[in-house]
Every structure is written in structure tokens, then in C-alpha cells.
Amino acid sequence: MIACAAMLADHLSKAxxxxxxxxxxxxxxxxxxxxPIFCFLLAEGFFYTHSRGRYIRDLLILAVLSEVPFDLALHRSFFDxxxxxxxxxxxxxxxLFTCLDQMERKNLSLNKSRAAQAxxxxxxxxxxxxxxxxxGVYGICCLAAFYYFRRLPVQAAFLGCFILNLDGFGARPLSWL
Incomplete structure (x- = not known):
């Protein structure tokens, strides 16, 4: 609820x-x-869901259905x-989580595994x-931080926020506050 309320406040002010x-x-x-909260919840959900395929399908449907309202609200067009x-x-x-999980299950040697995951x-x-x-790229890296540090959620949160601030510091001053 906190993440949804925060997102709504941001989007309403822009819209x-x-x-x-x-x-x-x-x-x-x-x-x-x-x-970052959504990233944490997505990573946790990935490991606790009973159907990863349905999880992916539902998120795809949400992404497609929410694109038109998103573009109308922020860009004043049906599709941007x-x-x-x-x-x-x-x-x-x-x-990405699905691919990384499959790679971990294949038990490659440590060096091959790290190179393949990178x-x-x-x-x-x-x-x-x-x-x-x-x-974009920073979002994917933030998500990867929550995946890799899933057993260390505080460290994952700090690393994820740090990664996102690499993107936002110049374009959105004070976004790190």
C-alpha cells in the first residue's frame, strides 16, 4: 500500500x-x-509464488493494460x-529472475556462472x-540487486536505492532524499 500511495502521489502531481x-x-x-519497494516485492514474490508462468502472464497483462492510461496521463497521447x-x-x-534461477539450477562452475549471469x-x-x-538499465540493475541480496533485504534496499540514484542524481536533483 505504501508503494502504491507513493506512486499515486507522484503520478497525480505530474498528470x-x-x-x-x-x-x-x-x-x-x-x-x-x-x-524500490516494488522491486523488493517482485523479488520476494518470485521465490514464493506457486506459478511463475502465471506471475509473468499477469504482469504482462498489467503492463499492456496500464500503458494507455500511463501515456494519456503523462504524455497526453494513447501511445508514446x-x-x-x-x-x-x-x-x-x-x-531476468527466471533466467538467473535456471542458471543457478544448472550448477555451472563459479566462473562460468558469473560470466553467464553478467x-x-x-x-x-x-x-x-x-x-x-x-x-531502464538502472531499474534492471536495481531488480538484480534485490534478487542477488534476497537473504539480505536491508543491504539490497541500500544497493537498489544507490543504483537508482546513479540515474536520478543528475536528472532529478534531490531525488536521493
């Missing part, structure tokens, strides 16, 4: 074009906490190919960049 810069800054700062909603980034993260991570980061999904 309603509120002219107050302080309000916009505050709502943006509040909204920045949503994505230059920017896709966060659900597409989360979907790519879920697919290559898969790079592939999904490139896909996020090509799709122009929200949070």
Missing part, C-alpha cells in the same frame, strides 16, 4: 500539471520510494513509443534501454 514547484518536488521525492511504464521494467526483471543481466539491461521502459 494534473500542478504549477507549484515545491509541491512537485515533494511529490516526486515521495514517489521515488515506490520503485519513447517511454514505457514501470510495469514493463518489472516484467523484464521477472524474466551476460544475461547485460542483455536484459539492453532490452530495457531499447524498450525505453521506465527506470
Amino acid at each position: 494534473l500539471s500542478v504549477p507549484d514547484p515545491v509541491f512537485l518536488l515533494l511529490s516526486s521525492m515521495i514517489g521515488r520510494i515506490a520503485f 513509443p519513447g517511454y514505457q511504464n514501470t510495469c514493463f521494467t518489472l516484467l523484464l526483471g521477472l524474466l 551476460a544475461v543481466l547485460a542483455l536484459f539491461a539492453a532490452a530495457a534501454w531499447l524498450l525505453r521502459s521506465d527506470y
Whole structure:
């Protein structure tokens, strides 16, 4: 609920074009906490779901259905190919988790496994960049942090937020607050 409320505050302020810069800054700062929470929940859900295929399917449906309202609210068009909603980034993260999990199950040697996992991570980061999904490469890296540090959630949260701030520090000053 916290993540949804934070995301709603951020998106409403942008969709309603509120002219107050302080309000916009505050709502943006509040909204920045949503994505790391969603990343944590997605990683946890991946390990506890009974049907990963259904989890992927449902997130795909959500991503597609939410794209039109997202584009209408933020870009004033039915479809903006230059920017896709966060659900597409989360979907790519879920697919990344699936690939990484399969690789871990194959028990490759440590060096081969790390190289292969890095290559898969790079592939999904490139896909996020090509799709122009929200949070892009940094979102995929944040999701990977929650996957790899799933047994250390506090460290995962700090690392995920650090990664996201690499993206937001220059473009959104004070987003790290």
C-alpha cells in the first residue's frame, strides 16, 4: 500500500500539471520510494509464488493494460513509443529472475556462472534501454540487486536505492532524499 500511495502521489502531481514547484518536488521525492519497494516485492514474490508462468502472464497483462492510461496521463497521447511504464521494467526483471534461477539450477562452475549471469543481466539491461521502459538499465540493475541480496533485504534496499540514484542524481536533483 505504501508503494502504491507513493506512486499515486507522484503520478497525480505530474498528470494534473500542478504549477507549484515545491509541491512537485515533494511529490516526486515521495514517489521515488515506490520503485524500490516494488522491486523488493517482485523479488520476494518470485521465490514464493506457486506459478511463475502465471506471475509473468499477469504482469504482462498489467503492463499492456496500464500503458494507455500511463501515456494519456503523462504524455497526453494513447501511445508514446519513447517511454514505457514501470510495469514493463518489472516484467523484464521477472524474466531476468527466471533466467538467473535456471542458471543457478544448472550448477555451472563459479566462473562460468558469473560470466553467464553478467551476460544475461547485460542483455536484459539492453532490452530495457531499447524498450525505453521506465527506470531502464538502472531499474534492471536495481531488480538484480534485490534478487542477488534476497537473504539480505536491508543491504539490497541500500544497493537498489544507490543504483537508482546513479540515474536520478543528475536528472532529478534531490531525488536521493
